[in-house]
Amino acid sequence: MQLGMIGLGRMGGNIVRRLLKDGHTAVVYDRDPKAVAALVEAGATRADSLEDLVAELAAPRAAWGMLPAGAITEETVAALSGLMQADDTIIDGGNSFYGDDVRRAAELRPKGIHYVDVGTSGGVWGLERGYCMMIGGDTEAVDRLDPIFRTLAPGMGEIPRTPGREGRDPRAELGYIHAGPCGAGHFVKMIHNGIEYGLMQAYAEGFDILRHAGSKDLPEARRYDLNLGDIAEVWRRGSVVSSWLLDLTASALAGDEHLEDYSGFVEDSGEGRWTINAAVEEAVPATVLSSALYRRFRSREHESYADKLLSAMRRGFGGHLEPKQPKM
Numbered sequence: 001m002q003l004g005m006i007g008l009g010r011m012g013g014n015i016v017r018r019l020l021k022d023g024h025t026a027v028v029y030d031r032d033p034k035a036v037a038a039l040v041e042a043g044a045t046r047a048d049s050l051e052d053l054v055a056e057l058a059a060p061r062a063a064w065g066m067l068p069a070g071a072i073t074e075e076t077v078a079a080l081s082g083l084m085q086a087d088d089t090i091i092d093g094g095n096s097f098y099g100d101d102v103r104r105a106a107e108l109r110p111k112g113i114h115y116v117d118v119g120t121s122g123g124v125w126g127l128e129r130g131y132c133m134m135i136g137g138d139t140e141a142v143d144r145l146d147p148i149f150r151t152l153a154p155g156m157g158e159i160p161r162t163p164g165r166e167g168r169d170p171r172a173e174l175g176y177i178h179a180g181p182c183g184a185g186h187f188v189k190m191i192h193n194g195i196e197y198g199l200m201q202a203y204a205e206g207f208d209i210l211r212h213a214g215s216k217d218l219p220e221a222r223r224y225d226l227n228l229g230d231i232a233e234v235w236r237r238g239s240v241v242s243s244w245l246l247d248l249t250a251s252a253l254a255g256d257e258h259l260e261d262y263s264g265f266v267e268d269s270g271e272g273r274w275t276i277n278a279a280v281e282e283a284v285p286a287t288v289l290s291s292a293l294y295r296r297f298r299s300r301e302h303e304s305y306a307d308k309l310l311s312a313m314r315r316g317f318g319g320h321l322e323p324k325q326p327k328m
């Protein structure tokens with residue numbers, strides 16, 4: 001099947017490569033001509049503009065944006081909506097806010113242009129492992145794109161089948177779902193990322209406690225100089241907490257247990273914030289996920305105003321002074 005791809009970075013570039021390997025064709029555009037050239041070398045057709053890309057695609061067209069969420073995606077969808085025709089499909093595979101999908105789909109509907117949102121997971125490993133996809137949109141458009149999704153998805157692989165799923169939608173076992181109407185795909189991906197924050201935070205805190213088990217503040221008989229790399233490795237094998245995030249943790253620790261390459265400034269793309277907003281709207285307690293999000297904010301402050309205020313109050317009520325040389 002033919003697909004237009006806009007945005008050929010870490011995700012879009014590899015998505016195109018995986019499609020080409022499976023016999024699909026692609027017309028590619030990126031504002032960076034070097035990114036376009038690399039994909040043309042791999043077998044894709046070049047486009048020098050969005051107009052060019054739309055002109056190269058055969059009707060009914062399918063154009064997938066794999067762009068930074070927010071203004072760039074917004075402008076691209078708006079430009080495509082002026083270029084595409086009834087029965088064409090615009091796909092947003094980036095990490096967009098699901099409310100934006102609902103609005104865009106409604107704006108495109110009078111023109112007869114379909115809009116499909118694809119929450120795409122798998123990161124830079126997707127070329128090899130495949131992408132887990134959470135899809136929102138009308139059934140006609142989603143079903144038409146099925147050959148694309150089937151190629152991009154990981155497939156059954158070696159994961160054992162879940163007993164009791166016989167007769168259910170087989171797409172979930174292959175690594176993609178049609179979650180519901182427009183926005184549902186990104187909604188599910190948003191919660192996936194909220195969970196990702198919580199899981200990551202749990203591993204990070206657990207390993208931090210293990211790392212401090214040798215602290216001089218502990219009774220000598222209960223101090224342990226633990227090998228974190230070995231612990232991560234052994235937990236990968238048969239333990240209850242094994243996971244891909246733990247695999248990545250084990251790799252990082254095998255490279256450098258002291259993590260000297262990192263400052264610990266942890267960014268967030270917005271997905272965690274939207275997850276908490278959704279929890280508030282639904283009045284669902286999301287204690288772990290919100291605490292993981294706030295921990296990311298704290299990671300960016302060297303000296304926190306809130307912590308200073310704590311010290312000021314302690315000094316006020318009890319005359320407690322901060323240590324001259326704080327232990328960190």
Ligand SMILES: NC(=O)c1ccc[n+]([C@@H]2O[C@H](COP(=O)([O-])OP(=O)(O)OC[C@H]3O[C@@H](n4cnc5c(N)ncnc54)[C@H](O)[C@@H]3O)[C@@H](O)[C@H]2O)c1
Pocket residue numbers: 006007008009010011012029030031032035066067068069072076093094095096120121122123124269
């Ligand atoms: N990296 C990941 O692990 C990952 C995983 C899942 C989803 N996502 C999401 O996928 C989207 C893309 O992520 P990425 O990691 O590939 O980003 P990236 O920064 O690696 O690539 C973005 C590409 O878009 C191009 N671009 C920017 N503005 C453009 C414009 N106006 N017109 C055409 N091209 C333009 C850039 O030149 C770049 O090649 C984001 O929404 C991201 O949140 C990323």
Ligand SMILES: O=C(O)[C@H](O)[C@@H](O)[C@H](O)[C@H](O)COP(=O)(O)O
Pocket residue numbers: 095120121122123193196267268269270271272
């Ligand atoms: O499922 C995935 O492949 C990841 O979740 C992916 O979407 C990406 O790495 C996020 O963009 C990082 O999100 P934060 O910047 O919010 O940590």
